[in-house]
Amino acid sequence: KQWYQRRVRGEEMAHLSETHTAILSTNSDLSETIEGLQEEVQVLKVHNKTLKDQHEIDAQQAQVLQKEKEKVLGKLEEKDSLYLKTKQTLRQTEEKNRKKEKEKIELESQLMKTKNDLTKTESKFKELLEKESVLECKLSEGEKLIESQRGEIARQCEEIEKYSKLMAMFHNLSSGKVNTRSRAEG
Secondary structure, three states: OHHHHHHHHHHHHHHHHHHHHHHHHHHHHHHHHHHHHHHHHHHHHHHHHHHHHHHHHHHHHHHHHHHHHHHHHHHHHHHHHHHHHHHHHHHHHHHHHHHHHHHHHHHHHHHHHHHHHHHHHHHHHHHHHHHHHHHHHHHHHHHHHHHHHHHHHHHHHHHHHHHHHHHHHHHHHHHHHHHHHHHHHO
């Protein structure tokens, strides 16, 4: 029995020794795992601190970006307002341009009409100049004729005056003869 008990104890011891070795091995593995985990914890702590620092930097940048966004939105609203005003001004300018274009077309139409009227007037003026030239020619001829007739009239007046004087002389002479005859008869 003792032998059996020793054997059982030996087997138990061997088993305990194996378990102990396994536990030591597991303990060693666990120690290594713990050390690895502790290193990972340290890395995670550093990473966590880095993330916190980065978060703070990001938060500050987010605030800066928010302020910039608000400025940009303000500028965008100003630009939008300016755009609307410019668009309205553009519409007004386009409307003025349309009116000016319409006026231009009307003025061009009036100009064409005036040019046509001017052409007609110039044509009539040329006709009148030609008529005036013809009339001046006729007037010149008429004046020459009148001058010639005046000369003729003056000549005829001189003739008439001559004949009048002759007639008066004849009359005086015949009156003197009649008077002398009457005296002679009486």
